[in-house]
Amino acid sequence: QFTQLVLLQSYGDKFKVSDNKPTTLVEAGTKLVHGTEGSKVGGKRHTYYQFGVGKLLHMSRWSRPEVQNLVRELSRHRIIPTEAHVKAMHRNMEYC
Secondary structure (H helix, E strand, O other): OOOOHHHHHHHHHHHOOOOOOOOOOOOOOOOOOOOOOOOOOOHHHHHHHHHHHHHHHHHHHHOOHHHHHHHHHHHHOOOOOOHHHHHHHHHHHHHO
16 A cells, blocks of 8 residues: 555654554544534644544655545635544544
8 A cells, every 4th residue: 555654654654543443434424514613623633633634634645545525625624623623533533
């Protein structure tokens, strides 16, 4: 399987995701819903989320097509992300 080792390493370095690889992309029963202004992450955390989703978009496009659906869903929430979205992004990175 083709992988992007430098990009995968950046997930651990920049995003502090663990080496525990989950067996599934999402936890059972998880549904990503649109956030509200009151529940959205602020400032640097918002930029952090957008940067992470961008890295996942690149990964899904070039080497991990099985994660494209979840990455598309994460990118739909880039304007008003919540902590649930950040958690889903981290899980996706761990899966990769």
